[in-house]
Amino acid sequence: MAIMGYLRDRMGKIVAGVIGLSLFAFIATEAVRSGGSFFKEDNNELGSVGDEKIPLDKFNAAVEQNLAQFRQSGQTHVTSQITAYVQESAWNQLVSKAIFTKEVEKVGLAVGGDETQNMLTGPNPNPRVVQAFTDPSTGKFDPAAITNAQNAIKSMKDDDPQRAKWNEFVTDLIDGKKAEKYLALVSNGIYINSLDAKDGYEAKNKLANFKYALLEYASIPDAKATPTDADYSSYYDEHKNEFKNPQELRAISYVSFNAAPSKADSAVVETQMNKLLPDFIKSTDDSLFVQINSETKAPLTWQAKGQLDPKIDSIMFKQIPGFIYGPYLSAGAYKLSKLVATRTFPDSVKARHILITAAEAGGPDKAMARADSLRKLIESGKGNFAALAQTFSADKVSAAKGGDLGTFGRGAMVQSFDDAVFSGKKGDLKVVTTQFGVHVIEIEDQKGSSKVVKVATVDKPLTASTTTQSAAYSKAQTFLASINKDNFDAEATKEGLKIQKADDIQGTAAALPGLFEARELVRWVFKAKQGEISDQVFTLGDQYVVAHLTTVKPKGILSLDLVKDKIKPEVIKQVKGKMLSDKFAAAANGATSVDQVAQKVGVKVVPVQNIVFANPVIPGSSAEYKPIGTVFGLAVNKLSKPIAGQQGVYVLQVDGFINPAPLTNAVREKEQMASALLQRIEGSLFDALKDKDNVKDNRAKIL
Structure with a gap:
């Protein structure tokens, strides 16, 4: 069961390795540009490489796996920019795999069983294997874990999902090795003769x-x-x-109608904040007041000068607790800020710790009990802090130095750790729980002295009212009804509207200059015919947009x-x-x-x-x-x-x-020239093969 558990723990890394280090990612180095929403028109063919189709469901699966990797790395909020990056990466992975699979088959490249095993358990395992089987708490690669994983896989049923993921991981390693061999074949075709070397030498020295x-x-x-x-x-x-033109590009003219909050909208929100002011003044539990009334549920923490909102940073350090500033407008929201407390904290702290994790101790309670025992042992003088850190601490980096964390300023550690060491005094021995486990902390020294404040802030976003939005939308609809492909510019000028342009729009773009979350507009742009007016008013944030498709630049050589x-x-x-x-x-x-x-x-x-x-x-x-x-x-x-x-x-x-001295080391000159040529080849090989294999990209009309 331990082996099975270990394998399951590592599967996330294995899958991340499959996606994050996609088998041909080192070749598919096209700049990631833009993308958009997905899971649309599931039955459509997204593209093709020669005769091989790239189905939408396969693309969606790759996108989902890439997004999972982002989330595993701590990216909880997936923006349109991240989505675009992920989609472009998934597309390049599928295209490069299809291209190089065909090329590898043509030349008959293969990877034998011994080669595969060597990538897993040989003296120099594949970097993806090293990444997947490195213990995050120690940073050390564990070769034995690979053998354990292989043994566990052998005992699994054929339809076990873990077995499928492992097979996918190994297949990825094999395909990556084939791609390396293919690149080596191309690279070995580079030849610099003596005349080339002589010309190159003279070009640099004559x-x-x-x-x-x-x-x-x-x-x-x-x-x-x-x-x-x-x-x-x-x-x-x-x-x-x-x-x-490597891909079709389009251009539009457009006008936008601003639906940003009006002065009346601002007055409404400001009034709401003023109504909160008396209750905020009376509040005895400011943290709870913030949680109930604020849009942003920020915890109350000690902050030094320069860490507060610039509008209140200098003010709060001159006031006494209970002072309230506001309502004031900052970062698109009205705010009330109350000075809860002030005190003096050291500027920096020197500390050491012993980290006990729940996993190693057998549970959170046992971790706390062990930490308490170590603290009592140290306090009684029967235990040496440095020796105990080397023996018991899960933080192996600091343990090797007797638990020493060095000297650090506020904010370098997680909040609860910071609070413990900056609120204590030199010589204190504390037990603190963080998301990493239970820490036995000794404050060895404190330096400097600065005033810090604890400020409670209640905020309410300033948003456009329905009336404001309706008025702007109505103007946009009226303008749309009055125009056609021949009078767009004239009508816009007559109405005093600013005509803006967006040139060289790519089919996968998620945003345009000054227009964010513009995927729906871009999708229309690539379905419309040149000269057409948008068939609807597009809502892009606080802007309502009416567009005119002015130019279509087809793929291939552009006309004069x-x-x-x-x-x-x-x-x-x-x-x-x-x-x-x-x-x-x-x-x-x-x-x-x-x-x-x-x-x-x-x-x-x-x-x-x-x-x-x-x-x-x-x-x-x-x-x-x-x-x-x-x-x-x-x-x-x-x-x-x-x-x-x-x-x-x-x-x-x-x-x-x-003239320079005669060339005496032609071999070295040849090597330098070959190395420079190889770098150019690696950068252009994917593009050359993509042109040769007639890659078709339908993403602009489907995604």
Whole structure:
């Protein structure tokens, strides 16, 4: 039974390992962006990888497991941002698993029984195994626990849920090992030859000394560089691959109607708080008063200056107990704060403890009895605190130091522990219960002295009334009824409404700039056709929103029309570049040096020393790839043609090169270059395989 209990205790970690360290998570490194609600349209296909479908129920199961992991880690409140992160992680896990399962099968990779066992019980077990079988109280890995778990599994029935979870855990290890082998196959295909090594060495060590003349783009006003359609087409054709859209994106214009609390709403809540004031003044049990009347049921604790609400922090430290401040508005709520008590506490405490846990003692009562016995033993002088801590304390880290916790300030420990050591005096021996167990505490020293206060605060959130919400919603509905796809902007302007935009919306987004909890709106955006007006008023927090779908950017290479506004600054720069190049070309006619060209166009010549090809930065400027590349291809004293860079158009002339010493360690250079190349491969492998396997993502229309 002990083995079965141990196994069940560890199952949470095993499942967390399966999800948290998903078998291909090290490859699926796409930035987590956004997501939304789930458990909708259960019969729909969420996506596919080639011929393999990704069903919604499988995705939902992965999401639930990921959420369970968050909760196990102490995340009790799951926000929309966490939900989005969890959904994106679950999607990447399913897609990466499908992709790499196919790739592994193609090349015939396998993991044998001995390899599997070695990952579990070998001299260097898999990190996931180490994590799952590490004792949280000691931080030590327990190899024997794995053997115990395996033996327990063998005695279970085939349909036992614990057996299924264990099999899932082992399968995950095997699949992860296959993925490692696949990556190793790809990595082993990297080869750097001697010529590559020589070029790489020279790129980092060959020095160039040159001088240049620069005509900056800023010297020509934008108004004098009007691009033609041919200019746009030329730039677009040269950079077409930069406009590849990995997923469909959409854009909207929208207006919002504010339903935030009005002055009348504020007055109502303030009046309610004023009605509470006489009872608060008379209250003799302020903690109970807070629990009954406050929206926030915060316990009354001692707080130092700087820990209170900024609106009352300085006030409370100048008053006497019984003083009440408020009602005052803070953090979206009206509050009343009463100074309950003041006292002086030390700034820091040095203490040591012995921790007795209920699990080790055989129950809470036995833990308390053992702690009391240890305290009496120490008080009688028959027991040495440090020796007893080393023998009995469940806190092995401090036990190794005789129970010493060092010196710490208020707030470093849990509340009940803090209260005990800061309210006592040097030399006190106390027994205190916390969520960790029962502590025998000795206060060894106290330093400093500061005033602390205990403040009771009653709060009531300031929320919009039904009248306020109805008025804002009515305005939004009236506006919606008056518009169509052709007059949205005109009607909004006529009504004095601010038109806002949200560009490049992703299909899984849960929020938009300035709009939180916007999943319902995003879902409409990806079901609507371009030009459509929203079919309803969307309620987003205290905002009512009416939207107009203005742009659809499909997956793949975007058309010139869709990127024209985005590329306009670069196209203008290109037009200026032609004008400046023509100016330089005219000045270079008959010239033999950059000094002569610079004099004709009225600019200074700038000398540059010790530039390497691998770091193409011109001092005082930015990275200039084309000009520096031109330098390393020029003959000494030869005048270059005009070269368009990032800051403007350059004309360059090389004074000379300083060649490095001959390469003596080609092996080391090859290793460095291979390592850098490998890092790039690991980062792009998943994306490349995803494109190859034709991954389809229907989440935008389903979730």
